[in-house]
Structures are given as C-alpha cells and as structure tokens.
Amino acid sequence: MNEILNESLIEKLTENEKRVYSYVTENIKSIENLKIKEIAKNTFTSSATVVRTAKKLGFKGYKELIYKIVNKKTILECNVIGQRFNIKNEEQLNEMIELIDNGKIMLYAEGLASAIVLYIYEKLLLAGKNVELFNSPVCRLMLNNHDVEVDYDAIIIVSRLGKGDISLKIAEYLKGLGSKVVLFTSNKKSKLYDSADLIFEYKEHSDGSYENYYPTSFYGYTILFFEELFKLYFEKKYSFMKKKSELVQSLEK
Template sequence: MRYRVIHQLRERNFDKAVTRSEMEVLDYLEKNFDRIPHISVVKVAAESFTSQATINRTCKILGFRGYSELKYAVEEDLVLMKSSSEKHIAHTEYILRKISFDSVDEVAKAVSENRRKLLLFGLGASNISALYLQRQLLYKGIPSTIIAEVQMLKNFEDFAIIILSSSGETQRCHQMAKEAQKRGLKVLTLTKKDSTLMQFSDLTFYHEVPVDKQKGISREQQLHIILMVNELIDRI
C-alpha cells in the first residue's frame, strides 16, 4: 500500500497548470493534512479563502472525483503514516526522488582522476558526512584529506576538493569554493540544485530536498547527503 495524497502535495508535479486559488487549496491541504478526514468541504473553503468549486477542481488535479474521495484517501495515508516503519520508508522514498542520480557520473569520474590528490570539506552535520565519505573512499583505496580552513588550500596545489553542503548557502562553503577555484583546484560539490555553492562548482551531484533554514532538524538532516555519498562511492 502506497501513499495516494501526501507525496502529491509535497511534490506538486502535475500535468496541468495550477491556478493561484488551486495552489492555495493545495497549501491548505498539506498544512492541515491530519485534519482533512474530520472537516467538511465548506470549512476547507472558508479557511482557505476559496470556493467549493475550486476545491473540487483541486481534488481532480490530485486524481480524485471530489472532496469525499480525497478525504478517504487522506485517511488511508494517515493510517500508513502512523506506522513508524512506513513513515521512514515513505520519507526515504521521498528523499530518493529528490536526488538527481544522473548528475553523479561526472563527479565520480573526477574523483577517480584525482584519486591521489583529493580534499574534503564540510561544516556542522555535513562535516560528519565528509568523515563518512573519507572512510568510504579508503575502502576504494582512495586517500583523502579533510581540511577545516581556507588558508589550508595553499598547501594543496593541483588537488580537487569535494565540498558537502545540504543547503549550499553556507558562507564558509562559498569562500572555500571560490578560493579553491582561484588557486586552480577542481571544485566538486554535493549540494542543493541551483544553490549559490552550485554556482561556484566545476561539477555538482545535486539534490532538490527542501531545506528549511529556520528549523534545526531540517537543516541538519543528512539522509540525502549520506545517500548521495553512497551513490558516489558505488559509481567510482
């Protein structure tokens, strides 16, 4: 049994364009997901400042004939979500869909080409992921050095550096990438698509997992980075 509604609300990958009012309904449904089985279409319309007609159109976008059918599907999703194992499985499946596995090959090739001259850099939780990457590289016979400061780059000419950053918006990561490029190092990154860090990279293995800078749990969540490290190692 798989989720019928919650993933659609999170991803919003629909075949047709969504109007502003329909988007407001989608936002409301996602925010109040656990309440949906217990509230009427009239209440949803009132609280989302839309109309019943808009809600019915939104239900059809989600693949349901109407609000009653949507409520039943949401209730099924909630039953699944109460199971710890299903909750973690669903979260992992969601994360996997947000990783661009097609973008890893060039990074893996660059790592292999620089297997004797490789630096790693990460901050906070990403530093733990960098340590994990270092360990996995050793199993492949590839030594690497973790550096902590920009000034250390002067000791490593003609190296490549892998920078790990979930958000790609950490200033020290930007500084490291810019200084590395200035010194002629190849900059490889594991980070978020279209982030500032990606702009400072030569090659990027990227994800599209939402990163909430205001929430510590989301910000420090490293599951996607660990999965990306595993994939990178498998491709080398």
C-alpha cells in the same frame, strides 16, 4: 530507456528485431554475460538479427548496445541517485567516478554536514584513494597564507543550505588554482551553488530559509548517494579488469 534510444528508431524495427530489443531491456542483470548466439537462441532469431538490431538503433554493434543499456539501467536503478538528486546526465556521474578513481580530493563541510564528510573521507581512505579532510582552522590558515602549496583535482563540499562563508571562500580560492568544485546541496539560490562546477542538488526544494534544526533527509540521503556511487565505481572497475584479463588470456593462447 528512452533516454538512451530514440523512440522512432525502435518503431522502425521488424518484429524479430523488436523481440531482441525487448529481451535485452528486460534482462538487464544477466544480459552482460550472454554471448550473441545465446541472445539469438533465446529470442528465436539469428546472430545476424541481433547485430542488425543494434545497428538500426544507432550502435556500432551488439557489444556497444549492451554496454549502454547495462550502464544506464544501473544508474536508473539507483533510487537515491536518480530519484533524490537532480542529475543532468550520465556524464555527470562518470565525471564524479573518475575523480574518485584518479583524483586528489579535498573534503570540506561545516556543522552537521561535517559528520557526512567524515564518513565519505573514511570510505575513500579504505578504498585507497588520495583524499584529505580539512577542518575550519586548517582552511582558514590556507586561505590566509597564500604561500601554502595546494594541488587538488577537486574539492567536495557538502552544504545543505550553501550559506557558509568559509565554504565559499575555499571554493573560490581552490577554483582559482584550477580545482574542480563539487557541491552537494539542496539550495540552488546560494553563491556557493553559483561557484560550483559539478552540482548534485538534493530534491528538497529548499530556498535557504530553513534552519538546520528542522527535520531533513538531506544528510542521510547524501551518504546513500555515495554508497550508490561507490557501487557504480566498483562495478565499472571490476568489469574493466575482467575484460582486460580475458583479453590477456586470449593473447597468450
């Protein structure tokens, strides 16, 4: 939780305020649905104390504090995302969720990774997303014929070692047209890694010397990553829809 809140700010809280903070951080799963009066009652404090706690911690108010803690905890609880992949910050995941929600996406992979991309493709189609799956022959045609019109917000490439020449050519070509290159890999010493805009590096610490026939958990955990990502996506989507519905109902009264 220290990634959200400054430790020095927590130390400056009074005993009552620390009790509020402890209660909020220890009841992540239920806290989002509790009203401020309920927090005050459960901590034997007051609504004013709850608000004051939030402001002392650098937030505009109680709602912003809860939002930040709930969303950060959700990400930290995703073991596959937080423990298996190097994630720079929460914004990196939010950017990926935004691409899934509103972007036109192209998916590409070669070899063993093709099965992973096919799974992701089917998953996005079921969710009604704007996604296309390209195989090697189609991609070669696109690269060799620059008159072919392409307009993608992002291309997602799954490549454990990042060695595919075609993957690199596709990434550089679409990047030149304004597409964002998203890469899932375990090798940061590849040209494909250097050309990517949004990178999710699997913590395998591969230097690119391992062949794909050796045992690896990269492919399985990449699928699990997307499952956790879809979970975050739907949680945010339905949370927003719920709040919007409540606002409309309040305005109609």
